Amino acid sequence: MHRPVLATLMIVPLVLAAAACGGGGSDDSGDSGTLRVLDYYNNEPDKTVYQQALEKCGQQNGVTIERETVPGANLIAKVLQQSSSRTLPDVLMIDNPDLQQIAATGALAPVTDFGLSADGYAKGVVDASTYQGKLFGLQPVTNTIGLFYNKDLLAEAGVQPPTTWAELRTAAKTLTKGDRYGVAFSAPANYEGTWQFLPFMWSNGGDEKNIATPQVAQALQLWVDLLGDKSASRSVLNWTQADVNDQFKAGKAAMMVNGPWQFPVLNEDTKLHYDVVPIPAPQAGGTVVAPLGGETWTIPQTGSKDRQAKAAKVVGCLNADDSQLSLGKLRQTVPTKTALGEQFVAANPSMKAFTTAVQTARARTGELGADWPKAATKIYTGVQTALTGGAAPQQALQQAQNG
Amino acid sequence: MAEQVLLRERPAGVQEKPVPARSRERLLQVLFLVPAVLYLLLFFGYPVAKNVLMSFQSYTTATFYTGEAPWVGLDNYTRALGSAVFDKALVNTVLFTVGSIAGQFVIGLALAVFFHRRFPLGGVLRSLLLLPWLIPLIVSGAVWRWILDQDNGALNRFLGATGVADRPGWLTSTSLALIAVIIVNIWIGIPFNTTILYGGLQDIPDELYEAAAVDGATGRRAFRYITWPLLRPVVGVVLVLGVVYTVKVLDIILGLTNGGPANATQTLATQSYHLSFQEFDFGQGAAVGNVLILISLAFAVLYLRATRRAVDE
Numbered sequence: 001m002h003r004p005v006l007a008t009l010m011i012v013p014l015v016l017a018a019a020a021c022g023g024g025g026s027d028d029s030g031d032s033g034t035l036r037v038l039d040y041y042n043n044e045p046d047k048t049v050y051q052q053a054l055e056k057c058g059q060q061n062g063v064t065i066e067r068e069t070v071p072g073a074n075l076i077a078k079v080l081q082q083s084s085s086r087t088l089p090d091v092l093m094i095d096n097p098d099l100q101q102i103a104a105t106g107a108l109a110p111v112t113d114f115g116l117s118a119d120g121y122a123k124g125v126v127d128a129s130t131y132q133g134k135l136f137g138l139q140p141v142t143n144t145i146g147l148f149y150n151k152d153l154l155a156e157a158g159v160q161p162p163t164t165w166a167e168l169r170t171a172a173k174t175l176t177k178g179d180r181y182g183v184a185f186s187a188p189a190n191y192e193g194t195w196q197f198l199p200f201m202w203s204n205g206g207d208e209k210n211i212a213t214p215q216v217a218q219a220l221q222l223w224v225d226l227l228g229d230k231s232a233s234r235s236v237l238n239w240t241q242a243d244v245n246d247q248f249k250a251g252k253a254a255m256m257v258n259g260p261w262q263f264p265v266l267n268e269d270t271k272l273h274y275d276v277v278p279i280p281a282p283q284a285g286g287t288v289v290a291p292l293g294g295e296t297w298t299i300p301q302t303g304s305k306d307r308q309a310k311a312a313k314v315v316g317c318l319n320a321d322d323s324q325l326s327l328g329k330l331r332q333t334v335p336t337k338t339a340l341g342e343q344f345v346a347a348n349p350s351m352k353a354f355t356t357a358v359q360t361a362r363a364r365t366g367e368l369g370a371d372w373p374k375a376a377t378k379i380y381t382g383v384q385t386a387l388t389g390g391a392a393p394q395q396a397l398q399q400a401q402n403g
Numbered sequence: 404m405a406e407q408v409l410l411r412e413r414p415a416g417v418q419e420k421p422v423p424a425r426s427r428e429r430l431l432q433v434l435f436l437v438p439a440v441l442y443l444l445l446f447f448g449y450p451v452a453k454n455v456l457m458s459f460q461s462y463t464t465a466t467f468y469t470g471e472a473p474w475v476g477l478d479n480y481t482r483a484l485g486s487a488v489f490d491k492a493l494v495n496t497v498l499f500t501v502g503s504i505a506g507q508f509v510i511g512l513a514l515a516v517f518f519h520r521r522f523p524l525g526g527v528l529r530s531l532l533l534l535p536w537l538i539p540l541i542v543s544g545a546v547w548r549w550i551l552d553q554d555n556g557a558l559n560r561f562l563g564a565t566g567v568a569d570r571p572g573w574l575t576s577t578s579l580a581l582i583a584v585i586i587v588n589i590w591i592g593i594p595f596n597t598t599i600l601y602g603g604l605q606d607i608p609d610e611l612y613e614a615a616a617v618d619g620a621t622g623r624r625a626f627r628y629i630t631w632p633l634l635r636p637v638v639g640v641v642l643v644l645g646v647v648y649t650v651k652v653l654d655i656i657l658g659l660t661n662g663g664p665a666n667a668t669q670t671l672a673t674q675s676y677h678l679s680f681q682e683f684d685f686g687q688g689a690a691v692g693n694v695l696i697l698i699s700l701a702f703a704v705l706y707l708r709a710t711r712r713a714v715d716e
Contacts, residue, residue: 077680083468101683105468179554189663191681235553237575237664252554370464373682384665388577403486 034064035311038078039093039295042069045264049330057317063310076101083107088300090311096128096139096296096363097191100370103131109299110134114312116319124292125336128363131370137296138319141333144290144361145199145259146353147280148266151273153180153254161277162255165200165222168280172231175254182231184244184253187223187387191373192240193380195291195364196257197223199279201379202289202362208375209367211382212394212401218282220386220393227387237387248274259293260332260354276353290357291364294333334358378403451696457689464683472686479690488666488674489691496670496698499585500649506589507645508638511596516626518597519604529601536594544658547587548574551659574660577667584659584668588652595648596641603637604630639709646702651695671695 035058041050047069058065068089070078076098082088083105094102102108112135118126122142129137147168149161157175162168172182187193200223206216226232233239239247241258248256249266257279266272278288297315299308317323324335328344334355335344341359345352365372382400386393458479460472483489518529535543550557551573559570573583607630615625653672656662662669662677669677671691679688 080464080467084470101464104463105465107468189661189665233554234572234575237572238548238552238660370683374684377677377682380663381665384663388575388664388667390577390665399487403488 033062034066035091035307035314036089037065037067037091037093037314038075038082038089039067039069040072040075040095041093042071046331049327053318053323053327054314057314057323060317061310061313063314065314079107083300086303088302090300090302090307091314092298092300093295094137094298096125096137096142096292096294097365097372097376099129099137099296099298100131100365100372102298103134103136104370107300108136109301109308110136111138111299111312111315114299114309116312116316120339121336122292122338122358122361124358124361124363124366125294127366128292129296129298137298138315139294139296139336140319140324141327141331142292142294142336142358142361143259143261143333144292144354144357145196145257146276146278146290146357147255148248148258148262148274148276149255150248150251150253151275153251157254161275162280163277164280164284164286165282168255169222169225169229169231172226172255173229176229176231179252181233181247181253183226183255183257184232184239184247185223185236185257186239186241186244187236187380187383188238188240189380189384191376191380193383194376195293196241197379197383198291198362198364199257199288202291203279203286204282207367208372208379210401211375211379212398214394216382216397217393220383220397223383224386224393234387237384260334260351263332263350276350278353278357287360288357290361292358292361294336454689454692454696457686458693460686462685462689466685475686479686483678483687483690484694488669489671491666492669492671492674492691493694495581495668496650496672496695498581499588499652499668499670500646502582502585503588503592503649503652504642504645506585507592507596508642510589511593511641512600514593514597515600515604516630518601529597532597533594535591540591540654541658543587543591544655548659551583551587575664577665580660580664580667584656587659588649588655591655592645592649596645599641600634600637603634607633636709640706643702643706643709647699647706650698650702671698 037054039050041047051067054065054067072095075093075095079088079092079094079102083102088107092102092108116135116138118129118135118138121139125139125142126135129135129139147161153175154161154171159171159174160167162171168183175182186196197219200219201211201216204215204219206213206219223232227234227236233247233253236244241262244253244256245258245262245265247253248258249269249272251272260276266274279290281288297318299311299315302308302311318327319336321335321337321340324337324340325344325347327333328335328340328351329348332351334351335341336358338359341355345355364376368375378400382393382397385391385396385399390396391399457472459474459476460466461475461478462472466472514532518525551559553559553570553572553575556573558573562568563570571579573579611629611633612625615621615629620628651672652670653676656668656670656673657676660668662673671694675688675691675695677688678691679685682688
């Protein structure tokens with residue numbers, strides 16, 4: 001055996017490694033009996049809830065569901081990877097503010113091509129799934145944020161759940177005692193901070209097209225005041241919504257801004273008595289505009305019309321009335337068909353505040369579409385600048401708007 | 404050496420083509436280099452070249468599906484480098500790098516010198532020092548976030564109890580956040596510095612210290628006249644590698660502050676990540692990434708020169 005042969009053998013693994021990098025997954029076109037589904041519900045209870053819902057819809061339409069779940073943070077990267085190697089799944093779940101980005105790539109089919117429609121859905125939900133006038137996804141359930149309050153602490157202080165900004169400020173001040181804060185919210189340097197600020201900004205007539213306006217500045221002033229009064233911890237600048245929930249659960253915050261996905265965690269503690277009201281409005285009788293959360297189900301362009309039609313049937317089945325009601329009940333989310341609201345609240349009283357809020361809620365991407373992430377960055381940057389005392393709200397927002 | 408082996412390997416009775424031994428050896432040498440070169444081109448060359456190209460294109464989510472990325476010239480650079488955040492990120496990157504390296508190196512060197520003397524349990528303690536290096540960064544980030552929390556963090560409880568300071572906002576005030584992130588990064592970097600410098604100290608012959616002791620140079624003077632000059636090549640390597648590692652630190656900053664509050668801890672690395680994966684503007688993200696590559700490249704050249712000199716010495 002000559003040495004060069006040995007050297008050649010040493011190269012082989014590298015070539016193999018390179019080849020492995022180039023290849024993507026295989027596309028099993030032709031077999032329309034199996035549908036590939038991709039979503040990010042990788043935690044319980046959502047994982048099982050959706051597994052059952054998908055299997056049921058698969059059975060109804062005579063297809064086997066081959067489901068893959070990835071962590072939320074990796075979903076978009078995976079979808080982009082799959083769209084470049086043409087290995088997209090037949091049914092794809094996307095977080096609603098990301099739909100615009102993916103629809104813009106051309107990788108999704110309009111769901112209306114397969115006879116699906118969003119008639120009777122809450123307007124904000126339809127906006128989120130609409131890109132350039134076409135509907136690219138259907139969202140069975142949605143969520144938003146409200147004001148949670150600790151019943152015992154409010155009763156003890158003789159405070160009513162606040163309905164206006166002025167009441168919120170007074171209540172938070174009254175409820176702050178020792179190492180307990182009156183209110184907790186989440187204002188970190190990411191989109192979570194933006195999401196929590198939106199109901200305050202939107203309800204006051206603020207708009208993401210230009211945040212350097214008095215309306216947004218007034219909303220931000222409220223948050224600055226809550227920190228200035230010491231009614232909220234400075235740590236809100238670094239808290240995720242899960243951190244906020246921990247504070248509330250531990251009795252270190254009497255009220256908090258959060259969403260219904262926290263119910264299971266809060267209900268673990270039977271000694272904690274809490275309830276939810278809508279986010280306070282700027283003035284008495286004002287309308288609260290909250291942001292819509294939740295995920296939309298789409299049909300990627302896989303090239304097989306037959307499989308796409310079957311995928312559409314599964315998406316339609318997930319969005320049927322009974323499916324919306326059961327997903328809403330099992331996942332503490334709100335059905336997106338407005339007609340189901342009353343029936344849903346009757347069966348799930350704890351969801352009342354959120355169901356009310358969804359009727360007037362807005363999609364984050366409704367106005368700016370694929371440009372939303374840039375605006376969302378400006379919003380949380382402006383909020384953080386003012387909360388850290390770097391500038392007054394109006395100047396902070398002006399700086400952020402200018403980039 | 405190789406030639407003899409080759410001669411022995413030739414099967415009996417087979418007439419070799421009269422290839423000059425010299426050129427065959429040359430070919431062999433080249434062949435042995437091929438795997439490494441291929442590996443470098445595939446896993447380092449291609450991504451870097453791709454990143455440079457990307458920075459001159461309008462590269463968005465749509466590009467992944469359509470494959471189209473129109474050329475936009477220097478547009479990404481003017482926009483990315485012209486934003487107010489970039490200036491702040493550049494300053495932060497310099498402060499973060501200099502602060503981290505200074506802290507890591509000084510403490511690392513002190514510990515290396517300390518462990519250079521033999522004492523009971525020295526080996527055990529030295530291995531314990533490696534812990535920060537072994538813990539996944541995302542875990543250390545989460546734990547430090549919890550330690551540095553303003554109201555309930557262990558550090559502030561300690562400071563409050565001792566009456567040193569009243570609950571500073573380590574991760575929530577714009578003046579302290581960068582310092583806090585640097586401190587955590589120093590903690591992570593100490594093991595690397597200690598290990599390499601300790602190895603360098605082991606290479607210094609004991610006779611030198613004995614000879615110096617005879618001349619009356621011990622302790623600090625021995626360090627100044629023997630340890631430091633002989634350690635210099637290793638120091639160069641440690642500092643340059645440290646800069647290249649530190650300049651691109653991402654996960655620890657994302658885990659602690661996400662670049663906040665109000666961009667106080669935004670570095671070029673976090674900004675590049677944000678532009679690419681949060682705003683989906685991959686062209687701008689690549690442009691900022693290339694600035695980082697240039698900085699690292701300058702130090703890599705320094706490193707190569709330093710090591711060459713070290714070998715020559």
